[in-house]
Amino acid sequence: MAAGFRMTSLRMASVIVLLLAAACAPRSQQPVAPPAPPLPHGGALLLWPNRDAIQSACLNDLQATGAQFELIAQAEPGKDGCTLQNGVKLMRTGLTLNRPVELTCPMALRLVQFEQEVLLPEAQKLFGQSLAQLNHAGGFTCKAMTGNGKRISEHGHGRAIDIWGFTLANGGRISVTDHFRARGREGTYLRDVNRAACRYFSVVLGPNADAAHAKHFHWDISQWKRCGA
Ligand SMILES: [Zn+2]
Numbered sequence: 597m598a599a600g601f602r603m604t605s606l607r608m609a610s611v612i613v614l615l616l617a618a619a620c621a622p623r624s625q626q627p628v629a630p631p632a633p634p635l636p637h638g639g640a641l642l643l644w645p646n647r648d649a650i651q652s653a654c655l656n657d658l659q660a661t662g663a664q665f666e667l668i669a670q671a672e673p674g675k676d677g678c679t680l681q682n683g684v685k686l687m688r689t690g691l692t693l694n695r696p697v698e699l700t701c702p703m704a705l706r707l708v709q710f711e712q713e714v715l716l717p718e719a720q721k722l723f724g725q726s727l728a729q730l731n732h733a734g735g736f737t738c739k740a741m742t743g744n745g746k747r748i749s750e751h752g753h754g755r756a757i758d759i760w761g762f763t764l765a766n767g768g769r770i771s772v773t774d775h776f777r778a779r780g781r782e783g784t785y786l787r788d789v790n791r792a793a794c795r796y797f798s799v800v801l802g803p804n805a806d807a808a809h810a811k812h813f814h815w816d817i818s819q820w821k822r823c824g825a
């Protein structure tokens with residue numbers, strides 16, 4: 597018993613000495629964490645192995661775009677029927693957002709692809725500069741469809757976003773309300789990108805669709821198809 601006690605005491609003493617030595621060591625001698633390994637091509641790094649394969653692939657693809665986001669825990673269906681499955685809170689696409697937006701991962705990924713392939717090149721073509729910010733009025737929100745009080749909007753499942761405008765790199769504002777029907781580059785830009793949105797999203801609405809969309813574009817990836825650009 598005595599020998600065992602001494603060994604334990606010695607071991608504890610050693611640990612204390614080691615801890616003190618570590619605490620007193622000058623900062624330059626402390627081990628430096630190695631740099632993070634580079635991402636493999638195609639964003640194939642499996643970062644979320646516990647999620648189902650489709651969701652993991654989507655998250656990896658979304659991360660590979662450089663978007664910044666947080667995962668949203670699987671939400672229980674609300675009594676109103678709204679659900680958000682495979683949701684992410686998108687903090688930044690390639691652009692600043694006027695505020696974070698909650699979407700399903702596939703919808704967030706589609707938005708970022710549309711931004712890269714249409715919104716940015718079109719801005720470069722028409723204005724000779726990039727965009728700085730995407731201005732939206734909501735993604736996942738529990739509400740009924742416009743004009744149909746019973747069916748839940750795609751917003752109620754995080755598969756839709758409402759966009760009211762863009763901010764150019766030089767600070768210039770482009771808004772659906774002010775410019776959609778205007779002559780000039782801003783109007784051309786808005787009409788062109790909303791038409792192109794029909795190739796990326798299922799339902800595209802805007803001022804040409806109905807009065808409810810006079811001030812914003814609605815883009816979603818629902819099972820329905822309508823190009824109301
Ligand atoms: Zn909408």
